[in-house]
Amino acid sequence: MSLLFDRVSLSLGGSPVLHDISLSLADGEQAALIGPSGAGKTSLLMLANTVLRPNGGSLQLLGQAPWSLPSRALRALRRDIGTVYQSPPLPPRQRVVNAVAAGRLGRQSLAAALAQLLLPRDTAAIEAALARVNLADRLWERCDQLSGGQRQRVGIARVLYQAPRLLLVDEPVSALDPRLAEQTVRLLTDEARSRGATLLMSLHSVELALAFFPRLIGARQGRVMFDLPREAVSEAQLSALYADETPHAPPPTPTPLPWQRPC
Numbered sequence: 001m002s003l004l005f006d007r008v009s010l011s012l013g014g015s016p017v018l019h020d021i022s023l024s025l026a027d028g029e030q031a032a033l034i035g036p037s038g039a040g041k042t043s044l045l046m047l048a049n050t051v052l053r054p055n056g057g058s059l060q061l062l063g064q065a066p067w068s069l070p071s072r073a074l075r076a077l078r079r080d081i082g083t084v085y086q087s088p089p090l091p092p093r094q095r096v097v098n099a100v101a102a103g104r105l106g107r108q109s110l111a112a113a114l115a116q117l118l119l120p121r122d123t124a125a126i127e128a129a130l131a132r133v134n135l136a137d138r139l140w141e142r143c144d145q146l147s148g149g150q151r152q153r154v155g156i157a158r159v160l161y162q163a164p165r166l167l168l169v170d171e172p173v174s175a176l177d178p179r180l181a182e183q184t185v186r187l188l189t190d191e192a193r194s195r196g197a198t199l200l201m202s203l204h205s206v207e208l209a210l211a212f213f214p215r216l217i218g219a220r221q222g223r224v225m226f227d228l229p230r231e232a233v234s235e236a237q238l239s240a241l242y243a244d245e246t247p248h249a250p251p252p253t254p255t256p257l258p259w260q261r262p263c
Helices: 041-048 071-079 096-107 110-118 123-131 148-162 178-195 206-212 235-241
Strands: 003-012 015-025 030-034 056-061 081-084 166-170 198-202 215-220 223-229
Touching: 003 041, 015 041, 015 056, 015 223, 030 041, 030 178, 030 206, 041 056, 041 166, 041 198, 071 081, 081 148, 096 123, 096 148, 123 148, 148 178, 166 178, 178 198, 178 206, 215 235, 223 235
Parallel strands: 030 198, 030 215, 081 166, 166 198
Antiparallel strands: 003 015, 003 056, 215 223
């Protein structure tokens, strides 16, 4: 089992964010996490990559209870968990080659990691990862010279280079046009499938979730509202999930499910 949440709760600053979350992902499984803004999707992913620690319940990642591990074992576990952030944490003056190389720093000794940050030696593999997101020509540019969409793709290239066993992806297409958005989701699902990695991706686009994922997990107000195979998700459930969403993030227009569309 790659991910197991058992009645997990989370509070931040004294305010409850997630309530009694129970879900699991088997090794190699792929699922989309959908729901309105403020549903707790990012917080759930931050629990799954051990950035946040739950206030209640228990969780296991890649068969291990992370908060019961000694620090060295926890670092080893984190090497096998890759995260794509909606806004990648890239230092502005860092070069793209170094940003991508950072994906494997956890697998190296401290001395090797420092050397890699100063002068990456595996530039061919780094460039190949960038080529998969159409950024091979930006290898030596600084991150502050990139657009928001390009920075987002650098973050994706870093995880491709890392090749983790558990891949957590938070709104990877928010800064991309529709064509690139579809290509990016396809790339990540194909990458996970080819390596047998487990993939949990947060998406605001219901259409992309329905098109690429066999399982949809709907979250709202910090709770899991449904966890179903794609074919079992109804338009009524999607409408209820996004009901009364705040004006700055309007609910998506309901679209026919793929198997309901006329030929």
